[in-house]
Amino acid sequence: MKKKHSLGYWLMFVLMTLIAFVSFFPFFWMFLSSFKTQSELLSMPPTFFPNNFTTANYTQVFKQMPFTRYYINSLLTSGLNTLVGVISSSLIGYVFAKYDFPYKNVIFLVVLACMMIPYETLMPTVYKMMVGIKWTNSYKVLTIPYFVNIFGIFLMRQFYLDLPDDYLEAAEVDGCSQFEIWARIAMPMANSTTSSLVIFLFMASYNSFMWPLISVDSRKLFTLPVGIASMIWDRGNQYAMLLAAASMIIVPVCILFAFMQRKFIEGMTSGGIKG
Amino acid sequence: MATVTLKNIRKVYPKSHNTNKSNLKETADGVLAVDDFNLEINDNEFIVLVGPSGCGKSTTLRMVAGLEEITGGELYIDDVLVNEVAPKDRDISMVFQNYALYPHMTVRQNMEFPLKVQKKSRDYIDKKVEEAAEILGITEYLDRKPKALSGGQKQRVAIGRAIVREPKVLLMDEPLSNLDAKLRNQMRAEILKLRKRINTTFIYVTHDQTEAMTLGDRIVIMKDGVVQQTGTPQEVFDSPHNLFVAGFIGTPQMNFYDGRLVEDKGRYHVEIKDMKVALGKEKTERLKANGVKSRDVTVGVRPEHIVLSEGENVLRSVVDVSEMMGSVVHLHVNVDDQDSIIIVPTIQLKDRSLVKSGAEVDFTFPEDVIHLFSKETGNNLEY
Ligand SMILES: Nc1ncnc2c1ncn2[C@@H]1O[C@H](COP(=O)(O)OP(=O)(O)OP(=O)(O)O)[C@@H](O)[C@H]1O
Ligand SMILES: [Mg+2]
Numbered sequence: 342m343k344k345k346h347s348l349g350y351w352l353m354f355v356l357m358t359l360i361a362f363v364s365f366f367p368f369f370w371m372f373l374s375s376f377k378t379q380s381e382l383l384s385m386p387p388t389f390f391p392n393n394f395t396t397a398n399y400t401q402v403f404k405q406m407p408f409t410r411y412y413i414n415s416l417l418t419s420g421l422n423t424l425v426g427v428i429s430s431s432l433i434g435y436v437f438a439k440y441d442f443p444y445k446n447v448i449f450l451v452v453l454a455c456m457m458i459p460y461e462t463l464m465p466t467v468y469k470m471m472v473g474i475k476w477t478n479s480y481k482v483l484t485i486p487y488f489v490n491i492f493g494i495f496l497m498r499q500f501y502l503d504l505p506d507d508y509l510e511a512a513e514v515d516g517c518s519q520f521e522i523w524a525r526i527a528m529p530m531a532n533s534t535t536s537s538l539v540i541f542l543f544m545a546s547y548n549s550f551m552w553p554l555i556s557v558d559s560r561k562l563f564t565l566p567v568g569i570a571s572m573i574w575d576r577g578n579q580y581a582m583l584l585a586a587a588s589m590i591i592v593p594v595c596i597l598f599a600f601m602q603r604k605f606i607e608g609m610t611s612g613g614i615k616g
Numbered sequence: 617m618a619t620v621t622l623k624n625i626r627k628v629y630p631k632s633h634n635t636n637k638s639n640l641k642e643t644a645d646g647v648l649a650v651d652d653f654n655l656e657i658n659d660n661e662f663i664v665l666v667g668p669s670g671c672g673k674s675t676t677l678r679m680v681a682g683l684e685e686i687t688g689g690e691l692y693i694d695d696v697l698v699n700e701v702a703p704k705d706r707d708i709s710m711v712f713q714n715y716a717l718y719p720h721m722t723v724r725q726n727m728e729f730p731l732k733v734q735k736k737s738r739d740y741i742d743k744k745v746e747e748a749a750e751i752l753g754i755t756e757y758l759d760r761k762p763k764a765l766s767g768g769q770k771q772r773v774a775i776g777r778a779i780v781r782e783p784k785v786l787l788m789d790e791p792l793s794n795l796d797a798k799l800r801n802q803m804r805a806e807i808l809k810l811r812k813r814i815n816t817t818f819i820y821v822t823h824d825q826t827e828a829m830t831l832g833d834r835i836v837i838m839k840d841g842v843v844q845q846t847g848t849p850q851e852v853f854d855s856p857h858n859l860f861v862a863g864f865i866g867t868p869q870m871n872f873y874d875g876r877l878v879e880d881k882g883r884y885h886v887e888i889k890d891m892k893v894a895l896g897k898e899k900t901e902r903l904k905a906n907g908v909k910s911r912d913v914t915v916g917v918r919p920e921h922i923v924l925s926e927g928e929n930v931l932r933s934v935v936d937v938s939e940m941m942g943s944v945v946h947l948h949v950n951v952d953d954q955d956s957i958i959i960v961p962t963i964q965l966k967d968r969s970l971v972k973s974g975a976e977v978d979f980t981f982p983e984d985v986i987h988l989f990s991k992e993t994g995n996n997l998e999y
Contacts (some may be wrong), residue, residue, distance in 0.1 A: 510683050511716040514787075515730040515777070516704040525733075529720045 368591070375399070375585040382581045398585035405576065408586065410561065411568035415547060416593060418480065418564060422487035422546040427538055429489050431531065434497025435523050439509065449498075456491040461551070468555060482556040483564065487546050493538050500534040501527065536601040543597055565590050618659060618694045618707075618784035618817050620680065625653040626688035627675050627841075641841070649675045650841045653689070662811060662818040664832035666825055667864070672841040673821040677787050680819060681710050693784060704733075709778040710787040713794065715770045717762040723773050724758040730781040748776040751813055752806075768799045775807075779814055786816045792827065804830060825865050829853070837861050855987075859994035862916045862987055868946065870987070871922070871956040873931075875915040877908065877988060877997070884908075886986060888915055889952070891931050896983050902998040903988075913997065914989040919946070919957040921985035924964070930978040938971045949977060 370389070374382055375398055377391040402408050437449055467486060468477075476482045504527065512526040528535070550566040557563065563571065569586055573579075627650040628643055641648040650672040657663050665673040678684035680691065682703035691698050698706055709730065717726050727748060731741045749755045752772040762770055771791060778786055791807075792800045804827060811818065822828055828835045829849040837844045837852060837860075844864075845857045856862035862870045875888040884895040884903055895903070933949035933956065945965060947958040958979060965971065988997045 505714075505716075507712050507714060507716040508718065510681075511710070511712060511718075512729075513683065514681055514703045514708060514710045516733040516781075518704065521733065525729075526718060530718070532720065 371584050372588050375581065375588045377581055379579060379581045382584075398582045399589075401579075401582045402586045402589070405579075405582070406568055406572045407560065408568070408589075411563050411565045412589075414483075414562060414568075415565040418483045418487075419543055419546040421484050423539055423543045425484075425488045426490045426493055426542040426546075427535060430493030430497045430538060430542075431528055431535065432523065433489070433494045434499075435501050435527055437494070437498045438501030438504075439506070439527075452491060452494060456495065464551065464555070471556060477556050478558050478562065480562065483553055483562065486552070487542075487549075490542060490545070493542060496534060496538055496541075497531065500531050504530060540597060540601050544594065547594065619692075620655075620657040620785055620817060620819070621692040621695075622653050622655045622657075622676075622680070622689065623692070624689035625676070625679060625686060625691060626651055627672070627679060627684065628687045648841055650679070653843055655836060655843075655846060657817060657819065660815060660817055662820065662831060662833045663836060664820045664822060664828040664834075665836045665838060666822055666828035667838035667844075669823060670840075671838040673823070673838055674789055675841075676838075677710075677789055677819060677821050680785070681708055681787050682706050707784040708787055709781055709783040709785075710789070711771075711774050711778045711791045713790040715762070715774040715794075717770055717773055717777070719762055722759050722761055723754065723765070723776075726762065726773055727758075727776045727780055730777060734781070744780045744782075745776075748780045751779075751810065752776050767795050768803065771795065771803060775810070779810070779816070782814070783816060786814075786818050788818070788820045790822055791820075793822070793824070800827075807831060826867065829865070835865075837864060839864075855996065855999060856916075857996050857999050859914060859916070859989045862989070862996075866918055868919050868957045868959070870916045870918050872989075873915045873917070873951070873954065873956075875913055877903075877911055877913045879903075879908070879910045886913070886915060886983075886988070889931060891929050891980065893929075893981070893983050893986065895986070899983065899986075899988075899998060906997060908997050912991050914991055914994075916987035916989060917981050917985055919959040922956075922958045922979050922981050924958070924960060925978055925980045927978075927980070930980045932976065932978050935971075935973050935975045935977060937973055940971070945971060947971075947977065949979075 373390060376394050376396065377388070378393060378395055378397075381388060381392055437445065471477050471482050471486075476485070508526055508530065509522050512522045517525060548566065549564075550570070553562075553564050553567045554570070557567070560568075560571070565586075569583065569590075573583070626648070628646045629649050630646040631642075641651065653676060655663070665676060667673055675684060679686050682698070682701065686699050693706060693708070717723075718729065721729065724745060727745045728741050731744060736744075745758075746755070749758055752775060754769060754772045754776060757765060757769060757773070762773065765773065771794075775788075775791070778788075792803050795803060808831065820827075820831060822831075832849060834846060834848055835852055836846045839860050845852055845861045847855075852861055852865050856865060856870075859872070863872075873888045875886050878885055878887060882900075882904070884900050886893045886895065931951055933951045936948040936950055936955070938948065939946040940962070943962055945960050945962055947960060949956050949958060958977070989995065990997055
């Protein structure tokens with residue numbers, strides 16, 4: 342079916358292309374520049390394509406710091422945090438949306454209130470707590486505090502509120518236990534919202550800097566953001582090398598996004614993210 | 617295959633702020649959606665719960681399913697008290713009004729689901745699903761998602777999902793109400809066929825009295841949470857126990873006239889305006905047994921029982937509208953500003969002018985088709 346597009350459509354098309362270009366440009370520049378020498382990178386006027394193509398920055402990344410270790414730390418902790426975070430958000434959101442229990446609304450209000458306090462103000466308290474139970478400087482401190490995410494709970498609850506009870510009741514008479522209803526019907530139906538949450542939680546954990554910085558001292562436990570920052574502190578700004586590191590760091594995010602993209606966008610448009 | 621017994625079943629919904637006033641009785645705890653429901657359902661019986669919107673049909677069905685808590689009374693399935701038993705352990709299945717097919721599963725996966733939950737063997741599951749698909753004629757859609765099905769097909773899948781498990785009791789809540797009229801008639805016939813092929817006790821909810829009459833072995837007519845009458849379609853049609861049942865069952869509706877029942881030396885006759893109808897032996901005996909004396913009554917007569925007459929002892933009326941239905945004509949007539957409907961076989965209409973509005977017709981009815989209702993309670997005086 343061929344359809345004539347209106348002027349508005351073409352304006353939109355041009356605008357979207359522009360926005361896409363503007364968003365993509367820095368990444369493209371970063372990628373190209375990671376193959377330049379430090380001096381070329383800082384030269385005036387700046388070059389766009391590398392004059393002297395070099396991969397030295399990449400080898401340096403691995404030489405000057407335990408980059409692989411940081412990478413593994415980041416992937417492991419973020420992966421685990423995302424997995425547990427998605428499950429906990431979905432379960433807790435489901436309970437808030439579909440079950441009745443005393444003081445439900447009050448409890449939910451308290452939970453929401455927690456979201457309104459900026460994380461930075463909570464950090465000292467949480468840190469003291471971690472010191473108290475001797476969790477600092479361990480993988481525990483890099484994972485467990487991420488296992489429950491209030492925004493995630495809120496997002497999933499919103500989805501489940503809109504999910505008709507009939508499906509759940511059908512599952513119930515079809516013989517499911519309460520847990521199976523969630524696991525086999527409700528959770529799969531939340532697919533698109535869950536995908537957006539996967540990206541959100543992964544990014545939140547993968548990018549987090551302050552918390553791993555203050556709660557971990559051992560280099561063996563550093564995640565990518567902290568590891569790179571520590572290299573800067575140790576050896577000063579080596580921009581070309583940083584860009585090489587950054588180019589490698591965004592790879593998992595790109596892969597994740599490519600995997601989840603379609604569902605993510607569905608989730609954005611199908612009433613997943615509200616308020 | 618099972619018997620289901622409902623004993624004094626009650627349901628009280630807690631009061632919510634936004635419920636506007638309804639016909640339901642209120643108690644201290646909330647609105648009484650179902651009150652004192654008693655019914656013994658036999659093995660393999662097809663029971664239909666019917667009544668106007670909000671009368672508590674769904675609530676009753678959902679209590680049997682275990683989806684709604686039972687406020688009072690006892691529910692037995694096969695003589696086992698199941699008030700506190702979870703739906704999954706009641707061995708029932710249910711077809712929902714809006715199908716409730718799982719959208720992320722194909723038709724086959726939807727139908728397999730109850731069996732998979734029960735961890736049946738692969739072979740068994742395949743066999744059962746194929747059988748059910750065969751019965752319902754949906755074999756060719758098995759690999760589609762519900763999204764790609766028409767309403768009628770979805771409904772079949774929903775029924776398929778309910779029967780693969782061979783439940784003791786199959787519950788259906790207005791399964792046909794989302795279908796168009798033609799499809800509805802077709803599916804109704806299919807449910808009748810289905811019923812012959814599988815051995816299950818059916819409880820079927822509808823607000824459509826035609827569906828109730830054609831499907832049910834017995835019909836339970838409800839209003840405002842209270843059972844009005846239980847009986848075979850024939851029973852509720854021939855001897856409605858009160859005005860509500862009389863008006864609800866049968867289309868077009870039964871005609872009602874203000875009249876007077878006169879008892880004279882052990883004989884009864886009914887007077888409506890200038891017309892007098894003497895009651896026969898059977899009616900007289902039943903009225904006598906109930907000790908009915910002379911009184912004002914509401915007289916009910918079904919449209920198809922009225923006969924046109926040119927004699928003396930008749931009701932006179934003026935035709936408002938007449939509808940040609942083919943083999944019969946529905947005459948909407950006015951008797952002193954009161955509307956009545958008369959069904960006349962077309963073959964009896966020699967005089968075409970009768971069909972025109974404004975024409976005068978006289979009619980009467982034989983004594984054995986008259987229903988007499990108390991003016992105060994609306995109850996049938998004979999029962
Ligand atoms: N969860 C609830 N809370 C409070 N009142 C309810 C609830 N569910 C139903 N009711 C009330 O109980 C009464 C019976 O409802 P029910 O759904 O059983 O009616 P129904 O006969 O199935 O009607 P319909 O033909 O419209 O489906 C209604 O008046 C309804 O407003
Ligand atoms: Mg209903």
